[in-house]
Each structure stands twice: as structure tokens, then as C-alpha cells.
Amino acid sequence: MKYIKIIIFNGILIVALLIGSVVFTPKTNKKAFGVDYVTSNKIFSEAKNTVDAVALGDSLVYSSLSPMLIYEKHGYTIYDASTPAQSIYQSYSLLKRIYKTQKPQYVFFEAESLYRRYSFSDDMQNRIGVNIPILRYHNRWKNLTLQDFSTQYQLSNRDYLKGFRYYDKVVPLMKHKKPKAKLQPYALSYLNKIMALTKEHNTKLVFMSLPCAKTWSLERHNQLEKFFKEKGYDFVDFNTLPLGIDWNTDSRDGGDHLNYNGAKKASKYFGQYLEDNYHLKDHRRDPQYANYELSLVLYKQRIEQKEMKTNAASNLEKKTKDNDDQNQQNQDLISNEGQ
Amino acid sequence: MDQLLDILEELKPEVDFENSEDLIDGHKLDSLTILSLISEIEDEFDISIPAVDIVPDNFNSAKKIYALIERLEEE
């Protein structure tokens, strides 16, 4: 009797969690509906099979590469599917979802996540966490609407920055501890999964290290170069290429991430590098990609506005600036500790 | 016994010592009070209470404290 009771109790619980999972899976990709990582998630609203290259990885990607700048110059369609402190589990599950609507020719993978350390129990947690929607999206209780109780999905909200994020803060280079060069075994096991996934979809997987004074070291460079050579994959280290980054003016946080100044340089070089080494199609003047032209206009407007705001802010009273700094600091604190 | 009750009442007038069975477990006597209590008992009855005997079980009621005193007087 007791055993039957235990089974029934757990059975009902599992059913409840399954129903909850359906309810909590986002039905749109708008921020107002409590979707996390809105910018990267908006790749699911892009028109089918229009994204030619996907850049996966942590905050380095969305801070360094502006897809619209590259489109403007070369006509390539790239999307930054990057999230703060993206773990390789997230990269994998994101890429798997991307393949449902896109057929990218190239996937550029920021290699930083191979060094990200997780304890054994965090590793387990991450493996389970990505797969149970009610746990992953539980915080959407704040934004649930009636639509969530149906199974209609409306992924229509597009991002004209294509996953890029604009930062204008300038913080000169600070001292950093030398990073450890130890490839994490859990990450390598997921790396194999990603390699298999891209092979299956005939995508060329290219590894890269984007400019970062904090986590780059010659030791890491040599290690990655050797590692990927053995595996037979391309590896591009932008820290060793002549991008012209000046860490005293081009970083928003003293050498960890680039600001918009830096991103312009990195994107310019990246675009040229693609043209010289890979075969991507120029989609400018292709009527099917008209939305990119529209995005470009919006993108330029947005950047102009932001730049004007920055300039205006510097003229405002000191007090308001202090407040902003405070907020920014709070933001930084949260995002840093969250990593 | 009356002698003991007098001491107790003087220390904590608000506690009903004759009927309480949980002086320690019910947190009616705190550690400083116990210290005063011990030093008075030692004076009044001319005994010495060793640290081993400072356990809740010996101090939970006036009866138990008295039993402890009687035992120590015999030794």
C-alpha cells in the first residue's frame, strides 16, 4: 500500500512538472515575457535559412563582433548567439536549437569556454539544468500571460543589432592575474558533441580567441593552436593579429571586454579575415535580404543616438553621472559575480 | 529542602520552583544564575560541586538539585 502511494505521489508530481514545463517554455522572445538572454534568443526570429555564420560564445563575442558593421562592408549575414559567461552546455543546446531554423555555413566558436571551471556538482547541475524547462525558465512566473497556457509560439521579435551589444564606457587597462591554461575535461566532452553536431549539418566549425587582455596568455595560445591542429580544425587567435587594439581606450572594463571603439576595429578585421580566408556570400542587393538593409538603417540610427547620449552625458552635472556610475557598478557587480 | 527553595526564590522570584520540572530544559535558569546558585549552595551546605555534575539532568527541578546536594554531602 505504501509503495503504491509513493508511486502515485511521484507520478502526479512528474505530470505536474511536465505541464509546468510546457507553460514555462517561452512562447515569444520578447524581454517583457521574461525570456533570458533576449538578444541571442532573437536569432530564432530571423527568416529561415538566412544566417550564414553563427558566432557562439560568452560576452567576448557580443562585445567584439558587430554583425551589422560586417554586413555593411561585406554583405555577410552573421549572428552573435552569445550570452554572458556562456558555458559550453549552453553553446551546445543553443546551436542545436539554431539548426531547427537556420543552416549556417560556418560556426565561429569562442574557445574561452574550454577553460571555464565548474565543480563536479555544478557540471551535473548544468547538464540537467539545460534540459528541464520548468527549472530553466522558472523565473518567468513574473511575466506569465494567457498565451503561455496554449502551445502557440510566436517568435517574431527581431534584433537589428544581430546579437551585438553596445558599450561606450572606457576603462584603461588594469593588471590581471595570469590565467591558468588547463583545458577542462567536461568541456572537451561537450566539444566533441559540438564537433559531431556541426559535422552532421555540414557546417564548418572554426575556433577563435577574440581580443581579451585578461584571459589571453601565450601559454593558452600555444596550447589551443596545438590542440585544434591535432583535431584538424582552424583556430584564429585575434590577440596575435594586427587589429590595432589600444587597451587603454578600447576596453570598457580595463582589459576584459572591448567597448564600441574596440568592437569597430575587431569587426573590421574579422570581416576582412572572412573575405580573405572563407567563402561567404555577399547578400547586399539580394531582395530576399531586404530586411538586412532595414536593420542597417536602424542600427546606424541607434548607434548615433547612443553616441549623442554619451556626449551629452559628459556635459551634464556631476551628480547624475555619479548615479549612473553607481548603477553601472551595481550591474557589473551582479554580472561579475554571476559568472 | 526549604533552605534550597529559599536560595532559589531569592535568585529568581518569578519562577515557581516547587512545581517546575524543566528549569534547564525550559530555559528558566540561565548560566549566570546557575553560577550564583552553585556558589550559594556550596556555601550553605558546605560542599563542592564538581564540573562533572553540572548537567541539565541535575538541575531541572528543585528536587533534583536537592538530591545532588544530598549525594555530595555523603561523599
Added chain:
Amino acid sequence: MSYFSPLYLVMVPLLMAVYQLASSKARPVILLLASYMFIWFASNKLIVFIWLATLGVHYFGMWLDDLEKEKKAAIKDVERSERKLIKAGYKKKQWHILIFAIVLFVAVLFAFKYVGFFVSILNDIFSLTSVPVFIKYHKMIAPIGISYYTLQCIAYLSDIYLGKIQAERNLFKLALYLAFFPCIMEGPIVRATDTLGQLTNGEPLNYHNVTYGIQRIGWGFFKKYVIADRLNIPVTLIFTNYAHYHGGTLFLGMIGYTMLLYCEFSGTMDVVIGTAQIFNITLPENFRQPFFAKNVSDFWTRWHITLGAFFRDYIYYPMSLSKPLKALTKKTRAKLGNHYGPLVTGAIALFVVWFCNGLWHGAGWTYLFYGMYHFFFILSESLTEQLVVNGCEKLHINRESKPYRIFQSFKLCIFIFVGEMFFRAPTVGQGFAMLSQTLRDFTFNGKELLKLGIDKYDYGVLIIALIILFVISMLKEKKINVREAIASKPIVLRWSIYYAFIIAVLIFGAYGVGYLPVAPIYADF
């Protein structure tokens, strides 16, 4: 590995299955292996330290016991007058062994936890006196649970010395007593008399204990995930940038941190005690509705109970009943009277207790300050008690009446909030700065609260969760067993409560993107 990690939630059911399938003799062995596995996950090679401690405590315990037997044999056929002499000789020898063992255990603890702090003080002195010496020191990672099992070792050996218990000759039993995985990381600090007998019973799992244990674990998850983790972001922000906030916000920050600490620590205890209950082991409680206490001294019989009890039984009483202090009590009583006389001795012993208590929490000035802060309030409570009693009588205030009790709890909470603020502040100076800012500029600003990294929904959840916590605590204080009460309801209602609770913790827990979990605070002490 934290008691709140999913891995733990996987490990416990697996362990339950293995435990149940094993024979009753093998069950304790399984618990010991599981405990060592747990320690290995948490601290890898440093596991040797608990092995060394186990061997040491086993050896010293038997030595003390053997001497006791030898003594009994020696005094069997001798004259009464000679007996005393022989007894005293053995007692002295046992005393030396005990002190040697305690010094050894404390030295290891000291090496891991305090050397850095004292080196930094030395360096400060050198630089102040311009002696050109600088000692380099690298912080060592302490073996997990060392602060807890060291105290257990000391208590165990002292109990043998005092004749309260006999030494355990079975090394295996002793090993399980020291390493039992639920209490290795954050206590409770168990005595040999609490668990040594139960641990090796090897009784099969029973339905009642399993379900009650799981419910208790669930309650701990509620406190930790819904309350503590949600409070962590605003509290961290307030303590990092305190200069930017109004006094009202700082005050809420103090309350927030106290609640965070309480929910984290007592929540962990719920998981710990619940887990032990699943395996039919009753651990001592570590909390008893601390915020309903009458005064600071009462508070400490309700908060981290087993630590307070350790200091009371192994420092406070032995010290104040030692010969020199007893003599002092006699003198002071003659001069100051019956009430204030013993207080002098008590104060000396209390000072040592609170110095050790502060130091036990960590090597740092803020912790020492925290200890002295409580010492000060407990002592002044004792000094003024007579005055308060007389005053209340004159004003015809009933000290057992409800309004007066509420007033007491309210006053106590203010003391505790301020104390925990110093505990959390990175330096004592910042603690004072925060305190003075709170008093100078006690204004509330709603907008400021919404800039603390959590939104209005989070505040809503916090308020409701704290009300639930309050109501449950109130019921417990009135000795109503909530688990029993729910268990006696009809099945539909009962199960609905369970489901609602589980789902509420899953949904309203502050985990995942946008939240910052609290690290297990007491595991670092």
C-alpha cells in the same frame, strides 16, 4: 558539495537504496563510505586530516580509559587515606593527557585558520614600528568541517576525562561519529551521547522517518532558495556600496542580512537533520525560533544551540568552577553581595567564551568585535536585570504579558540586526560607518529599493515567504507540530499542500539567471 546541490539530491536517494538493500550489519559501513565520499568531493586529499583526527581521538580516548581502569584496580585493596593519593595521581596524569590532546587538536585548527590573521597582525606591528621585516604567507585551504569535528573531538575526550562517558574502543564507530556526512560541513556539533549509540544501529528505513525527513529537507530548501538566495543580491549591493544609500535602506540591509544568515544556516540544518532522520538518526536541534527570545542571552540558547552549549559546558562552567575562580567568587560575594558577587567570575568566564566564539567564526577583527559585542550585551543584561525587575514592579508592568514580550523581542531583534551587520561588514570601521549613517539619515526611499537588483515581484515573494516563515515559527514556539498537523489531514488536502509547496519552491526559488546564490556561510567557519 553543498547540501543544496542537485548532486546531493541525487546522492541521498541512491544511498537510501543501497542502505535498504544492505544487511543491518553492513548499513553503518555504507554510511561511513558515503561520508568519506562526501568529504572527498568537498575537500579531496585533505580528507587525511579527518582520518588523523579519528585515529588520534581513538588513541587518546582509550589511553584515558585504560588509566581509569588501572586506577580502579590500584585502589581496590588499599587503605582509604592512600586511595586519595593514588586517585589524585591518576587524575593528574589523565589531565595532562587531555590537555596535550586538546592542544594538539587546537594547534592543527589554528594552523589552518588563524596563522594568516596573526601573521598579518605581526606585519602591521612591524610596519608601525618600522622594523624591516615582512612575513610572507599563503592562505591555506582548510579541510572541510575542521572547525566542527575539532570541537567534537575536544568534547569527546573531555567527557571521558570527566567520567561522563566511556571511551569507544571500536575505531569504526568513532570514525562514523566524527565523519557522519550530514553534519560534517556545518554542524550541529554532536556529542558522543547524542549519536554514538544510534549511528551503528543499522535499522531499516521506515516510512514515517523517510517522509518526515524529506519534508524537513523541503522546508530547508524553501528557506535557502526562496528567501536567502533572493536576499543575496540586494544585501551584497548594500554592503559593498553602503555610502550611496539612505539610512533606511541600510537598515533594511541589516535585517535582510540577518534573515539571509538565518535562512541559510537554519535551512542547512533542516536539510542536515532531515537527512539524518531518513536514516533513523536523531540529531540535536541547532535553532529554536531565535527571534522570539527575551534577551541576548536567551537568543544564544536558540541560535546555533550546539555551539553555545559547547562553549557553556567545556569553557564556561569548567572555568568558573575552577579553584582560583571559585576563591574569587567567595571574595566578591562577601563584598558585593549575592547577586553581583558571582557576576565577576561569570564575567571573566563569559569574556573567554565570547572571545573564543568570535575567533571560532573566523580570524578577523570583525568576528572578534562580534564576540565582544555579544559579551557586552549579555553582561549588561545581567548587571541591569535587578533594576529592570524592580522598575517593572514599580510601574506595574507584568514581565510575562504579551505587550512586554513583544517589546523584548523587538529590542532584541535590533541588537541582533546591528550585531550581524558588524559580522557581515568587511571591516569594523565600515560597520561603524554604516551604523552612523543609518542613525543620521533614517529615511526610506522606495526607488532606491528597486535599484537593488531585484524587482517588485521579488519583494512580493520575499514578504509572503517571510510571513510564512513567521507563522510556522510562531506555531513551533507554541509547541504545535506542523508536520503532524498536516499529516493528520485527509489525503487530498495533504497532498495538495505538498504539491503546492514543491512547485512553489521550484518556481519561486531564486536560482538560475539573474540570481546569485549564497555560498554556504557556516562551512567556512
